[in-house]
Structure formats: structure tokens, C-alpha cells
Amino acid sequence: MPLDRKTSLSIFERMLMIRHFEEAVIDLYRQKKFVSHYHLYIGQEATGAAVLEALNEADLVCTTHRNHGHIIGRGCNPMRALAEILGRVDGFNGGRSGTLHISDRSRGFLSTSAIVGGCAGLATGAAFGIKSKRESNVAVGFFGDGALEEGLVIESFNIAALWKLPVLYVCENNSAGAIGPQQGGYPTAISAAQSFTQLPAAYGIETVKVDGADMQAVHMAAKTAIDRCRRGAGPVFIEAVTLRWPGSSPLWPEAATTTDMRAAWEPSRMSGPHVDWLRNHDPLLRAARELISAGHASEQEILAQDEAARARIAAAATDAMESPFPSPSTVTSHVFHSARSG
Amino acid sequence: MRKISYAAAIVEALRQSMAEDPRVSLVGSYVLGLGPKRVLMDQIRAEFPDRIFDPPTSEAAIVSLGAGAAMAGARPFVDIGTASFTYVAWSPLVNEAAVACYMSGGSQRVPVVYHMLHGLRGGGAAQHSHSPQAMLWNAAGLELVLPSSPYDVKGLIRSAIKSDNPTLVVNHARLMDIEGDVPVDDYEIQLGRGDIKRRGRDATVIATSFIVQTALSAAEQLAKEGIETEVVDPRTLVPLDRELILDSVKRTGRLVVADETNLSCGIASELSAIVAEHGFKSLRAPILRVTRPDIPTPFSKPLEDAITPTAERICAAVRQVVAWK
Numbered sequence: 034m035p036l037d038r039k040t041s042l043s044i045f046e047r048m049l050m051i052r053h054f055e056e057a058v059i060d061l062y063r064q065k066k067f068v069s070h071y072h073l074y075i076g077q078e079a080t081g082a083a084v085l086e087a088l089n090e091a092d093l094v095c096t097t098h099r100n101h102g103h104i105i106g107r108g109c110n111p112m113r114a115l116a117e118i119l120g121r122v123d124g125f126n127g128g129r130s131g132t133l134h135i136s137d138r139s140r141g142f143l144s145t146s147a148i149v150g151g152c153a154g155l156a157t158g159a160a161f162g163i164k165s166k167r168e169s170n171v172a173v174g175f176f177g178d179g180a181l182e183e184g185l186v187i188e189s190f191n192i193a194a195l196w197k198l199p200v201l202y203v204c205e206n207n208s209a210g211a212i213g214p215q216q217g218g219y220p221t222a223i224s225a226a227q228s229f230t231q232l233p234a235a236y237g238i239e240t241v242k243v244d245g246a247d248m249q250a251v252h253m254a255a256k257t258a259i260d261r262c263r264r265g266a267g268p269v270f271i272e273a274v275t276l277r278w279p280g281s282s283p284l285w286p287e288a289a290t291t292t293d294m295r296a297a298w299e300p301s302r303m304s305g306p307h308v309d310w311l312r313n314h315d316p317l318l319r320a321a322r323e324l325i326s327a328g329h330a331s332e333q334e335i336l337a338q339d340e341a342a343r344a345r346i347a348a349a350a351t352d353a354m355e356s357p358f359p360s361p362s363t364v365t366s367h368v369f370h371s372a373r374s375g
Numbered sequence: 376m377r378k379i380s381y382a383a384a385i386v387e388a389l390r391q392s393m394a395e396d397p398r399v400s401l402v403g404s405y406v407l408g409l410g411p412k413r414v415l416m417d418q419i420r421a422e423f424p425d426r427i428f429d430p431p432t433s434e435a436a437i438v439s440l441g442a443g444a445a446m447a448g449a450r451p452f453v454d455i456g457t458a459s460f461t462y463v464a465w466s467p468l469v470n471e472a473a474v475a476c477y478m479s480g481g482s483q484r485v486p487v488v489y490h491m492l493h494g495l496r497g498g499g500a501a502q503h504s505h506s507p508q509a510m511l512w513n514a515a516g517l518e519l520v521l522p523s524s525p526y527d528v529k530g531l532i533r534s535a536i537k538s539d540n541p542t543l544v545v546n547h548a549r550l551m552d553i554e555g556d557v558p559v560d561d562y563e564i565q566l567g568r569g570d571i572k573r574r575g576r577d578a579t580v581i582a583t584s585f586i587v588q589t590a591l592s593a594a595e596q597l598a599k600e601g602i603e604t605e606v607v608d609p610r611t612l613v614p615l616d617r618e619l620i621l622d623s624v625k626r627t628g629r630l631v632v633a634d635e636t637n638l639s640c641g642i643a644s645e646l647s648a649i650v651a652e653h654g655f656k657s658l659r660a661p662i663l664r665v666t667r668p669d670i671p672t673p674f675s676k677p678l679e680d681a682i683t684p685t686a687e688r689i690c691a692a693v694r695q696v697v698a699w700k
Contacts, residue, residue, distance in 0.1 A: 068497045120678075127675075129671075130501075131498055133674070149432045183432060184433065184435055358677045359675055
């Protein structure tokens with residue numbers, strides 16, 4: 034069943050916000066406004082946006098070092114997320130987390146772990162918490178394909194399956210098209226498993242593999258999975274496959290591409306070394322074409338929506354830059370929760 | 376003498392060890408981190424393609440694998456990457472590698488080297504900035520090597536690989552780019568042999584790893600004020616060159632210990648306790664520690680700066696012990 038207009042446009046809006054947010058992050062890094070290695074979500078927008086669209090407000094989310102897309106896709110305040118990346122006092126975490134550990138507890142984000150696989154264990158625990166409180170919400174753990182190399186993740190699958198926990202594992206496989214270290218590139222998935230879905234399937238976990246750039250396929254898979262979790266039928270594992278974004282070096286991404294929305298329907302506007310990615314794999318341009326062909330939006334409407342998202346992010350960046358740095362005298366705050374921190 | 380970078384000195388030591396001993400293999404090819412210096416490893420990759428392995432992101436398994444391989448007679452050099460990831464591998468490190476020799480009544484040797492990059496690196500936040508060497512020191516049975524210069528890292532890695540014990544080479548992310556004199560010829564620095572990095576009569580500063588560099592900057596500054604600081608670098612914590620430390624304090628009578636591990640139960644605490652116990656008669660002032668406070672690492676730059684043991688903080692501590700009557 035095709036996606037209805039409202040759902041399609043809502044997913045697209047989340048994707049637009051993520052893309053322009055990430056482009057703003059690249060821009061701020063180029064201006065040397067923050068120091069750190071950082072990880073972007075460009076190329077994976079359809080996965081995060083379509084899964085997050087399927088969640089309720091009370092559902093819990095665990096994410097990773099590549100968290101920006103999940104934070105923005107969930108609708109968290111982009112000014113506060115940018116302020117956090119800049120280490121400012123108005124950031125979601127008061128400058129403690131930076132890019133690696135952004136979390137917005139008010140929107141269901143638990144601790145954001147940059148330890149590979151860490152979030153899968155936390156999401157499993159969140160689901161255990163939900164089940165022990167007899168609630169009907171679900172926990173979602175987003176992680177990359179590399180997380181399946183960690184023992185903790187495999188151990189968590191076993192427990193989630195044994196105890197039928199309401200957890201949705203979303204494995205964002207972004208290793209397709211990546212260049213490994215043998216060819217002078219960066220680390221990528223190193224696994225003897227021929228199919229990632231076989232790993233959770235061995236424990237009897239329901240699995241599904243989807244094209245991560247297909248917002249409709251991802252949304253349908255997520256909805257079905259979440260319904261199953263809510264029914265108490267146990268965990269689900271979705272593998273969403275995305276072709277690696279050409280700017281995605283693991284530590285210091287480069288804007289190898291900047292989004293030109295008109296290129297969605299005017300392929301002649303695409304040029305440069307990444308034209309194949311733009312033409313065939315950019316999930317944002319693909320979603321725009323799908324909205325048009327389904328009759329959900331006109332070219333003009335898409336351009337207007339794109340412009341509005343750009344403007345919201347630009348305003349967020351301006352406001353974030355105006356936020357002050359935290360005072361060094363506060364550095365010892367928050368080691369313990371308020372009842373104990375002196 | 377020829378000057379090369381710390382990263383290039385590591386590569387030289389690894390290359391020489393692999394050329395000399397076919398039992399040496401390398402598990403993990405990002406020993407130099409993921410920065411631009413990583414390409415220096417290409418030389419080893421080209422020369423020993425069948426003895427360098429890119430493992431999955433499986434810290435517990437590769438640490439265990441290294442221990443098992445060493446027990447079976449191989450000499451693996453295992454790169455854990457960022458030191459914070461060591462915690463994922465805590466059990467094979469502390470429950471297996473560290474205790475196997477003792478548990479076997481001395482019949483089992485574990486000649487493995489584990490390598491990691493520790494410390495505050497600028498924006499690493501709470502999960503990429505750890506310095507686990509104090510906790511590792513607390514797990515009896517592990518040799519702990521903390522080279523602070525290009526010269527030291529080459530000679531110490533050569534010895535670490537030849538050691539019959541599990542040895543941790545704990546390097547600092549900020550040391551990779553520093554340049555220094557390194558002989559082309561092969562040499563080893565015996566584990567347990569410390570080094571006086573700068574002579575001085577007024578006060579002793581003990582430091583390891585990157586903080587040695589910080590202490591040397593502090594000593595420069597203090598010299599301009601007429602305070603001559605001796606900078607003592609134990610180079611290895613296990614085994615520890617106690618003589619060198621106690622002898623220096625005997626000459627200066629005043630001690631500051633500067634370190635990047637936390638204040639409580641940190642490297643500075645243990646070294647201070649050793650001097651208090653065994654060098655009390657030499658002391659003419661209380662021992663001061665310059666360390667990180669007991670808090671996780673914050674991301675924001677002014678907050679990270681606030682917890683960093685800097686040359687200014689070392690200078691202030693030295694002035695304080697020198698002024699003590």
C-alpha cells in the first residue's frame with residue numbers, strides 16, 4: 034500500500050531538516066567553530082526519517098556517534114542540537130556531549146553512546162524497562178553495520194529474543210560502496226557473515242532487509258515491526274542498506290555534494306565526480322521525485338518546503354552561535370544527578 | 376642526529392621487530408590513529424602483507440585472541456585503538472592476559488603487546504578521552520609502557536615486543552606529530568629504566584606520556600623565573616624505576632607529580648605514596664599533584680581546558696613547593 038500524502042510529506046520534511054542541518058554542521062566545522070571528529074547522516078535520511086515517523090512520542094530511542102539525523106529526524110530543536118555541537122551552554126547537554134553524544138531526554142533519547150554497539154545493549158535494556166513497567170511503548174536502537182562485530186550486540190539479541198522484549202533494532206548498513214583500508218580508504222564492515230540478518234535470525238528474531246533510501250519501504254517495515262513489538266511478540270531487526278555518501282570520511286566529512294533540489298527533476302544540473310551517487314542514490318532527491326510522481330507535491334511545493342527547511346536551519350545556526358560557552362566553573366556539575374551533585 | 380616524528384618512530388620499531396622475528400604479527404593497522412599520519416603504516420602493509428590483519432570492531436575478541444596467540448608461542452602486537460575502547464576488552468585483559476603466568480605457576484608466558492592511544496585530544500568528550508593506565512596498573516600482571524618522545528617510543532616498542540609478558544604500550548594521541556632525534560640504527564630501551572628529561576636542582580616534576588612534554592614547557596617557563604626544575608620520566612610504570620625517582624627527590628627535596636589520569640587513585644597518587652613512604656626524609660615540602668579532576672571528560676572546549684593538566688598548572692604547583700618553608 035503506497036504511503037498517503039500526509040505521511041509522505043512528513044517523512045520528507047524530516048529528511049530535509051536532517052540534510053540542511055548536516056550541511057550547516059559541515060559549514061560550521063569549515064569555519065573552525067568546533068574541534069572534534071564528527072559523523073554525518075547524509076545519505077541515510079530516508080531510513081531515520083521513515084522509522085522515526087512510525088514512532089509515538091513515548092517511545093524510546095538509542096543512537097550512536099552518528100546521531101544528528103535521529104535527533105533532528107525526531108523533531109528535536111535544531112538550535113539546541115547545533116549549540117551542543119558547538120559546545121555552547123544552550124546545547125541539549127550543556128556542552129558536555131558535543132557531536133558524539135547528543136541526547137534529548139524529553140523526546141525519549143536515552144544516553145547516546147559512541148562506543149560501537151553500546152546503543153544496542155541500552156535499547157535492549159530500555160525495552161526490558163518498558164516491559165517490566167507493563168507499558169506499551171517500544172525502544173528503538175539505531176546502529177551501523179559495524180556494531181554487529183561487537184559481542185555485546187549479539188549477546189543482546191539473545192536476551193531480547195529470550196525475554197520477548199519490545200525492541201526494534203535498526204541496523205543502518207552504510208558499508209555498501211565503501212572503500213576499505215586495503216585500497217587506502219577508511220575502515221568499513223569486516224564481517225564473515227554473508228547476510229547480516231542471519232545473525233539475529235539465529236536467535237529467532239524477526240528480520241527484514243530493506244532499501245534504506247526507499248522511504249516507503251522503510252516506513253512500512255518499521256510500522257509492521259513496531260506493531261509487533263507493541264503486541265508483545267518480541268524484537269525485530271531491520272537492516273536498511275544505503276550506499277555510502279561520497280563525502281563520508283569517518284572523521285572529518287567533506288561536502289562532496291551540496292543539495293540542489295531542482296536536480297531531482299533536472300538531471301542535467303548534476304555534475305562532478307559524484308554524479309552517480311546524486312542520480313541514483315541521494316535519498317532526498319529520490320524522495321522528491323517520488324512525491325511528484327505520486328501526485329503528493331508539485332515541484333514548486335517541494336522547492337518551497339526545501340527553502341523553508343533551509344531557513345529554519347539557518348536561523349538555528351545563527352541562534353546557536355550566539356549562545357555562550359559554559360563557564361569553566363561549572364565543569365564539575367552533573368557528575369551525579371542533582372540530588373548528589375554539590 | 377636525524378629527526379623524525381613520533382609516528383614514524385613507531386613504524387620503524389614495528390618494521391624492525393617484524394623483520395627480525397617472524398612470530399611477530401600485527402592485529403590492527405590503525406596504530407597511528409585515523410589522522411593523516413596513518414599512511415605511514417602502508418610501508419608495513421606492503422612489506423608484510425600476510426602478517427598484518429584488519430580486525431573487526433571486536434575489542435574483547437582481539438585482546439583475547441592476542442593473549443591466546445601469545446600463549447601458543449606467537450608474538451602479536453594488538454592495536455586496541457582509542458584507549459577508551461580498552462574497557463570493552465577488560466575481561467580478557469585483566470582476567471586472562473594479566474593473570475595467566477601467575478595462575479599457571481610460571482609455566483605459561485604471554486608475550487603479547489597491546490597498543491592504545493590515550494588522553495585528552497580536543498573534543499573527544501567522555502568516550503574518547505580516557506587514560507586507563509592507572510586502572511591497568513591496578514591489575515597486577517601487566518607491564519605498562521608510556522613513551523613520551525620519538526626516541527623513547529622506538530626503543531620501548533622494540534623491548535615491549537621482546538618481553539615475555541603482556542605489555543601495554545599506552546601512547547598519547549597528541550604525541551604522534553612531535554619530532555625528535557631518533558637513530559637510524561636499532562636500539563632498545565630496557566623496561567624499568569626511567570630517564571631524566573631535564574636536570575634541575577630546585578624541584579622534581581615526575582610525568583609520563585604527553586605530560587612529559589607539558590612538564591618540559593613548564594620547566595622552560597620556570598627557568599626564566601630562576602627556578603630549575605628536574606623533569607623525571609619513568610617511561611614505564613611496570614616495572615618502575617623507583618631509584619631514579621627517589622634519587623631525584625633526594626637532590627631537590629621538592630616534588631610535583633603531573634599526570635592525565637584522575638586525581639583519585641591515579642598515577643600521581645601512587646607515585647606520591649611511593650615517595651612519601653620511601654623518600655620522606657628527602658622532602659622539604661608537601662608533595663603536590665597536578666591531575667585531572669574526578670569527572671568524565673566534557674566536550675566543550677572551555678570545559679575541557681579547565682580539566683587539562685597544563686604547563687601553567689604545573690608551574691603554579693612548582694612555585695608553591697619551592698616557596699614552602
